[in-house]
Amino acid sequence: MSDRNYSILIVGVGGQGVLLASELISAVAMEDGYDVKKSEVHGMSQRGGVVSSHVRIGKKVYSPTIEYGQADVVLAFEQAEGLRAIDWLKKDGVAIVSRTQLVPAIVTASKQFSYPDDPVGMMKARTDRVIAAEADKIAGELGNPRLVNTILLGALSHYLPFDEAQWLQAIKALVKPKFVDVNLTAFARGRELKLDAATV
Amino acid sequence: MKELMSGNEAVARGALEAGVRMAVGYPGTPSTEILETVAARYPTVYCQWSPNEKVAFEVGIGASIGGGRTLVTMKHVGLNVAADPFMTFAYTGVNAGLVFISADDPAMHSSQNEQDNRFFARFAQVPFLTPSDSAECRSMLLDGYELSEKFDTPVMLHMTTRISHSKGIVETQEPSEGPDLKFVKDPSKYVMIPSHARERHLVVEDRLARLKELAETSPLNVVENNGSRIGIITGGVSYQYSKEVAPDFDYFKIGLGYPLPMKKIADFVSKHDRVIVVEELEPFWEDMIKAEGIKVEGKKYLGVQGEFSPRRVAMALSEAGVLEREVPEASSVDLFPRPPVLCPGCPHRGAFMALRKLKVAVTGDIGCYTLGVLQPLNALDTCICMGASIGNAIGMEKVKGSERGTVAVIGDSTFFHSGITGLVDAVYNQSNVTVVILDNRATAMTGGQQHPSTGKTLMGHDAGVIDIETLCRALGIKNFRRLDAYDYDAALETIKEEIDKPGPSVILTTRPCVLMPKRIMEEPYVVDLDLCNGCSACFRISCPAIAAAEQTNKHGHPLAVIDETLCTGCTLCSQICPEEAIVLKSQFVKA
Numbered sequence: 013m014s015d016r017n018y019s020i021l022i023v024g025v026g027g028q029g030v031l032l033a034s035e036l037i038s039a040v041a042m043e044d045g046y047d048v049k050k051s052e053v054h055g056m057s058q059r060g061g062v063v064s065s066h067v068r069i070g071k072k073v074y075s076p077t078i079e080y081g082q083a084d085v086v087l088a089f090e091q092a093e094g095l096r097a098i099d100w101l102k103k104d105g106v107a108i109v110s111r112t113q114l115v116p117a118i119v120t121a122s123k124q125f126s127y128p129d130d131p132v133g134m135m136k137a138r139t140d141r142v143i144a145a146e147a148d149k150i151a152g153e154l155g156n157p158r159l160v161n162t163i164l165l166g167a168l169s170h171y172l173p174f175d176e177a178q179w180l181q182a183i184k185a186l187v188k189p190k191f192v193d194v195n196l197t198a199f200a201r202g203r204e205l206k207l208d209a210a211t212v
Numbered sequence: 213m214k215e216l217m218s219g220n221e222a223v224a225r226g227a228l229e230a231g232v233r234m235a236v237g238y239p240g241t242p243s244t245e246i247l248e249t250v251a252a253r254y255p256t257v258y259c260q261w262s263p264n265e266k267v268a269f270e271v272g273i274g275a276s277i278g279g280g281r282t283l284v285t286m287k288h289v290g291l292n293v294a295a296d297p298f299m300t301f302a303y304t305g306v307n308a309g310l311v312f313i314s315a316d317d318p319a320m321h322s323s324q325n326e327q328d329n330r331f332f333a334r335f336a337q338v339p340f341l342t343p344s345d346s347a348e349c350r351s352m353l354l355d356g357y358e359l360s361e362k363f364d365t366p367v368m369l370h371m372t373t374r375i376s377h378s379k380g381i382v383e384t385q386e387p388s389e390g391p392d393l394k395f396v397k398d399p400s401k402y403v404m405i406p407s408h409a410r411e412r413h414l415v416v417e418d419r420l421a422r423l424k425e426l427a428e429t430s431p432l433n434v435v436e437n438n439g440s441r442i443g444i445i446t447g448g449v450s451y452q453y454s455k456e457v458a459p460d461f462d463y464f465k466i467g468l469g470y471p472l473p474m475k476k477i478a479d480f481v482s483k484h485d486r487v488i489v490v491e492e493l494e495p496f497w498e499d500m501i502k503a504e505g506i507k508v509e510g511k512k513y514l515g516v517q518g519e520f521s522p523r524r525v526a527m528a529l530s531e532a533g534v535l536e537r538e539v540p541e542a543s544s545v546d547l548f549p550r551p552p553v554l555c556p557g558c559p560h561r562g563a564f565m566a567l568r569k570l571k572v573a574v575t576g577d578i579g580c581y582t583l584g585v586l587q588p589l590n591a592l593d594t595c596i597c598m599g600a601s602i603g604n605a606i607g608m609e610k611v612k613g614s615e616r617g618t619v620a621v622i623g624d625s626t627f628f629h630s631g632i633t634g635l636v637d638a639v640y641n642q643s644n645v646t647v648v649i650l651d652n653r654a655t656a657m658t659g660g661q662q663h664p665s666t667g668k669t670l671m672g673h674d675a676g677v678i679d680i681e682t683l684c685r686a687l688g689i690k691n692f693r694r695l696d697a698y699d700y701d702a703a704l705e706t707i708k709e710e711i712d713k714p715g716p717s718v719i720l721t722t723r724p725c726v727l728m729p730k731r732i733m734e735e736p737y738v739v740d741l742d743l744c745n746g747c748s749a750c751f752r753i754s755c756p757a758i759a760a761a762e763q764t765n766k767h768g769h770p771l772a773v774i775d776e777t778l779c780t781g782c783t784l785c786s787q788i789c790p791e792e793a794i795v796l797k798s799q800f801v802k803a
Contacts, residue, residue: 025550038216042381048216049345051378053242053321060756061552075456076345076378076449079522081540092547099543116550120760120770121588121751125548134545157777 013045014173017070019078023097024089025114026060029161033087034065036165040174040182041069051076060116062093069172085171087164090114091131091144098135106207107135108167110147110160143167145205151198156191159198166202176203217382219375222346223283223313224249225382226353228257231390233280233308235259236268238629239658240287241322242376243315247285248661251670256387261661261670264598264629265290269297269312276310276366277402279393281357284312288329289597293630295332301366302336303412304402305419308393309360311353314340315371318492318519322373322657324578324597326518328493333368333470337420340368341432342469344451346380352467355432361391363419363426370469372492374449374519424471432467435480442534443484445477445497445508450490450520457526458535472497474504481506486534488513492520554583556757557780559723560650562697563621564591565753565784566704567648572617572711575604577631579623580657580725581650588752592621599630605645606638613644617711620647624680625655625663632683638716639688646710646717649680650697652725660727684718691717698723700787726780736779737786738800743793744771750785750794758785 020037024030034050041048052065066077080100086107088094094109101107109132119125128134132144145167151159162183169179180196187195217225223246227235235250235257237243250259262268265286272284286294291314298312314332317323333340339359341352349371356367400408427433440462444454447466455463464480466472481487481501489498489510498510513528514520529535554561564584567574568591576582576592577600585592594604605620622631627649638645655661662668664678684692691713695706710717739761746765750758750772757778760770774785776797786794 026552038379042214042216047381049378049380050216051374053373053377060550060555062550073380074452074459075522076374076380076452077521079456079526080542081523093550096543096545096547099540099545115759116548117553117751117754117756117758118551118587119548120758121748121754127548 013071015071017068017073018172019083020067020085020087020168020172021078021083021097021100022065022067022087022089023093024063025093026063028063028089029158030063030065030089033161033165034067036182036186037067037168037172039186040178043182044174044178047071047073049073049076062096064097085168087168089160089164092128095128095131095134098138101139104141105139106141106143106171107139108143108164108205109135109145110164111144112148112160141207143205143207150201154194154198154201156194159194162195162198163202166199167205169199169203213384214381215384216379217346218245218377218379219343219346219349219371220245220377221249222349222382223353223369223371224254225384226350227283228254228387229350229385230354230357231281231388232257232283233390234272234275235283235285236262236271236275237285237313238262238265238268238290239655239661240290240315241658242317242373243285243287243290243313243371244658244661245376246313247670248659251672255671259670261663263664265294266297269294269301272310272312273297273301276306276308278395279308281308281390282310283353284310286313286315287323288314288316288327289323289325291329291332293598298332298366299336300404302338303404303409303416305364305415306360306366307395308391309357310366311356311360311369312366313369313371315373315376316493317373319373324595326493328496329368330370330469330496331494333370337416338365338368339363339423339471340370340469341467342370342447343375344448344465345375346378347382348467349375350382350384352432357390363423365419370448372449372519378449420471424473427468427471427473428476430468430473433473433476434463434465434467435476436463436465438462441485443480443487444490445480445487445501446490448492450492450525453520453522453525454490456522457537458529466497469497472500474501474506477501478504478506481508486532488529488532488534490514490520490525490528551586552583553586553754553756554580555726556755556778557726557782559652559697559721559726559782560584561589561753561755561782562700562703562784563648563650563721564589565700565788566707567591567619567621569704570616570707570711572619572707573608575601575608575618575620577601577620577622577626578657579626581621581623584621586754589754598626599634602631602634602638602645602647605647606634606641606643609643609645610641618645619707619711620645622647622649623656624649624651624653624665625661627680628664628678632687635684635687635689635716635718642715644714644716646707646719648707648719648721650721651680652723654725656725656727660725680720689716689718691715693717693719695719695721696723697721698782698784700784735781736776736797737774737781737783737794738776738797739772739774740793740795740800741771743791745791745793746771747790749788749790753785753788755785
């Protein structure tokens with residue numbers, strides 16, 4: 013068992029499956045004998061607002077939320093949300109971001125706000141450790157937009173102290189039987205994602 | 213067995229293990245999942261939603277006096293509603309144990325205020341327990357029943373959003389039957405006429421004195437000695453944040469939050485150079501400790517607003533000069549906000565579009581429809597508490613009237629919660645208000661719970677059904693209309709007509725919540741980009757399914773596109789599009 017703690021901040025927009033991802037990570041860690049805490053806020057966040065889930069893994073975990081600036085991984089289901097969360101990352105942490113773009117009505121309907129032109133570029137300006145993936149396009153190729161979740165988990169898996177087999181076992185245990193195979197494929201596709209060559 | 217559970221799930225588990233016979237409450241974030249978990253996972257425990265927290269508490273009191281261990285759940289502001297039965301139940305005490313949950317919401321993730329309900333325990337002179345993680349939610353609920361029965365008192369379990377909604381590992385045990393108690397007639401204890409209540413007040417004072425003694429030796433209050441000259445007094449989730457950033461200090465971890473063990477605290481403080489009290493919201497413990505002449509610090513570094521975090525505690529301890537730790541600057545990323553919005557196809561949208569157009573004064577209430585205040589709908593003028601909309605409208609209309617009318621909007625569950633008495637007032641005092649009951653047949657904001665007109669109980673059984681129209685007419689409402697809020701012109705016309713009528717009117721909207729019981733997925737609509745002129749009328753109805761297209765008009769304003777996977781086919785955008793550019797997908801045939 014690893015002696016250090018791991019903190020993963022998962023961010024996205026209500027309805028994207030952020031909470032499912034954090035459940036799966038927690039299940040893998042718990043099965044491996046780690047202490048696990050995770051925290052998210054329900055309620056209004058389900059109505060298209062920002063959703064964030066803090067997952068903490070270690071021999072002994074105190075705070076259910078990550079200390080600002082101490083996340084090992086920021087896992088973003090939406091690129092502007094990835095940018096919003098980027099400063100939670102610690103110095104040698106990794107940001108994994110889906111290039112999904114969800115523009116809220118408040119931006120479309122007003123001149124006061126705008127959606128940034130290149131959120132991933134702005135993330136890269138702050139850290140050279142960014143994995144940016146067209147996860148929604150890959151999910152589309154695999155036939156189900158909901159697979160963004162599993163693709164991102166595949167990319168995340170390199171940065172947590174678990175074997176591939178442990179992840180696959182958790183997917184088999186938690187995903188409905190008829191979706192298991194396509195999720196395993198999505199996970200494999202996610203594992204192929206690496207730190208962007210241009211930024212390494 | 214070990215299981216990853218939220219604080220709410222752990223309380224539900226504790227209820228099973230304690231042999232609870234009655235679990236009752238009203239939905240309210242962050243407490244809702246407690247009873248939902250009881251209903252879903254522990255069907256041997258009787259549970260129910262009551263129409264509001266006051267009734268829930270009264271049902272709970274009856275169950276306790278009747279001899280069954282009882283759990284009552286509510287969010288913090290729910291205890292305001294239940295305060296009347298609670299304050300006097302503190303006098304009568306229990307038969308079987310009663311523990312109630314007050315789930316506070318520091319930072320107001322989903323609430324209208326961030327009151328600190330620990331004061332309620334002190335106000336009523338009853339003890340409260342304060343768990344710091346999911347495992348303690350389970351174990352302290354069990355401790356709460358012991359305490360309740362041993363000291364003949366209701367016990368509060370004080371939770372916060374982070375405790376309720378964070379998950380941690382819980383070691384569960386086998387369920388128990390709980391004590392076998394019967395109802396025993398005892399009017400001097402349970403009938404609070406003045407002569408009895410005077411006697412009971414003496415009992416309450418004596419009980420509090422005995423609880424103070426217990427607190428000095430209770431294992432719920434834990435001293436952790438690490439050989440530090442710095443001491444931290446804390447409890448709840450603040451304990452976890454403090455341990456995270458300053459694991460080497462000495463700790464006085466409070467589990468029994470009221471009354472405090474002042475001798476033990478004085479002893480702890482005397483052994484340290486500096487002692488900081490780390491508690492969210494008000495200086496509840498700090499002030500009580502200082503009142504004993506014990507020297508501690510706290511709020512001057514930590515503040516009273518919002519919720520804590522490891523960063524906030526680290527900053528405060530650094531500022532106090534006891535912790536050397538680099539705390540990073542707050543993020544400089546400056547981005548658009550992403551507030552929660554009404555769902556695509558939400559039936560509230562049509563009503564708000566009409567109200568905005570009519571420029572009436574609109575008193576609001578608590579529910580999904582409170583989101584109607586946000587840009588670009590901008591359709592609400594007040595929101596105070598559950599059920600307030602109707603009374604607010606009456607008051608507003610009585611003092612000044614409103615040239616264009618005064619409209620109260622209230623959801624169906626909120627109407628049953630505490631809107632009915634407001635409507636009684638409107639009839640009694642013949643107020644010229646128009647009440648729009650946004651009936652979506654669910655307690656939607658908290659996740660779609662059942663209520664008195666949905667036909668199902670929390671446990672999934674068939675229920676008695678209260679018909680809103682019959683009820684309103686029985687109260688004396690003569691102007692009663694039904695409205696399909698997907699029909700924008702009808703909404704405009706109906707509301708306008710009812711505003712113009714003298715006396716109170718009720719308009720009942722008829723479309724169910726799009727999230728339950730089943731989605732009304734009809735054919736989606738699409739935007740014909742050859743016809744769309746970028747006027748942005750459809751953007752202003754705040755539908756998440758409508759987004760800006762890459763194409764722009766000659767002024768550089770974006771045209772609109774509809775996300776077909778989100779569109780429910782409610783038709784509202786198509787009704788207000790001046791260019792008739794929004795059409796059914798099947799009718800959109802391109803050459």
